[in-house]
Amino acid sequence: MNNVVRKFTGVVLAVALITVPMLPAVAQQPDSASSLDELLKSVESVRKGESELFDQRVAEYTAASESAKATMMRQAEARRSQLEATSTRLSDTYSANELRINSLNIELVKKAQDLGLAEVFGLSRQLAGDAAGVLNQSLISTQFTAPDNQLNRVEFLRHFAVARTTPTPDELERLWFEIQREMTAQGDVLRYQADVVQPTGEAVAGEVIRIGPFTAMSEGKFLAYLPELNALTVLPRQLPDEFLAIAEDFSEATEGYATAVVDHTRGVLIALYVERPSWLQRIELGEEVGYIIIIVGLAGALAFLYQLVHLVIVRGAVRRQLKNLDNPVDDNPLGRVLLAFKGDPNRIEEDADVAELRISEAALREVPKLERFQAFL
DSSP states (O other), rough: HHHHHHHHHHHHHHHHHHHGGSSSSSOOOOOSSSSSHHHHHHHHHHHHHHHHHHHHHHHHHHHHHHHHHHHHHHHHHHHHHHHHHHHHHHHHHHHHHHHHHHHHHHHHHHHHHHHHHHHHHHHHHHHHHHHHHHTTTTTGGGTOOOOSSSSSSHHHOOOOOOHOOOOOHHHHHHHEEEEEEEEEEEEEHEEEEEEEOOOOOEEEEEEEETTTTTTTEETEEEEEEETTTTEEESSSOEEEEEEEHHHHHHOOOSSOOOOOOOTTTTHHHHHHTSSOOOHHHHHHHHHHHHHHHHHHHHHHHHHHHHHHHHHHHHHHHHHHTOOTTTTTOOHHHHHHHHHHHHHOEEEEOOOHHHHHHHHHHHHHHHHHHHTTTTTTT
């Protein structure tokens, strides 16, 4: 009798396996209960539904004809044989995979000992620390912003460099990815959206034109990078107009080659250039001494110009006199010296000493006019 009951129960369960895909579910997965009473009611509901479903399947099997029962029995046995074969195959696969995993783990430990992963991880941390310092000073960091739930690239590299735990594959992958991305971006000239700090201190979103890691511009103005804020700011004092014109033309260019201002020191030269005082500022910095120097310089320049014009005129007159030495005139130094050498025609001839004295006196009278303002200059 017990054998009959077990056989009947086995048939019913086999029929249930076959008819499960064809019957609608009477009970759904209960939602999370907020109290023990709700949990108890959910369990009772599920048990009641399963019991009703089981009774329904038993009734269907009992009401079926003998031929239908035999067919259902054969289908159930075939299904059971199929599931047993699948179970055996999966079990064998699981065992083989487990043996393979153990073998690979042993091989991994051996290779790790051979390669010296401790040294490799130490070098990777050292590389991360060096890269963090470089990327912290790079204005490219304003382009690659991290999501809210992740560290930005500089913070990640610093955290990686000081960590004492074994780095994960994802961390090692991000390490070389950030370095590779920085190397690639250094050769790009592109536009992107970023916040730009205005001279008033307000951060305004705008289009930024980046030339590698060297120069950044926005709306025709040059920008400076603030590593401590990881932000770009407009220079309070811009470069001269000729540089601003180049920046404006470069901003409007869309293709081909264009002239641009590139600071190979990554902003150091531009910062020094804009700090250079103008001419008016230089004069103001000189104060009283500077004013005196300028006045004396202007006076010297005027004296120089006046004497230059005088000497040019005198030189022209002397050249004319050289062409006509027999008829000296008194409109040039040479003519006046020649007239002094000839002396007064109404007077008797004088000796050589007297003539020499007369010529020396005439030359001495001409020298002060020719050397005028030299002492002052």
